[in-house]
């Protein structure tokens with residue numbers, strides 16, 4: 001796949017140990033900051049239409065607000081039922097205080 005680095009947000013707008021929702025290139029994304037690293041995934045749960053940015057982040061696990069399914073924010077893998085399908089995760093880099101996400 002071709003790289004498509006997209007400027008998504010200021011790095012300091014992603015709160016430490018928390019999650020925010022952002023729109024970019026027609027996508028609904030979730031940005032997380034854990035131990036100084038920023039991670040990005042799709043924001044919509046694969047089980048139902050819930051936004052993960054409204055969920056609860058603990059370590060590298062995001063818990064969906066609707067039925068409490070969990071995903072690993074590093075690779076999008078489902079961690080417990082009822083979610084069985086991964087969410088897409090995206091490469092992230094920080095440059096000049098900005099968060100770039102590879103949407104390619």
Ligand code: FES
Nearest residue numbers: 045048064067069
């Ligand atoms: S909508 Fe996310 S677990 Fe059901």
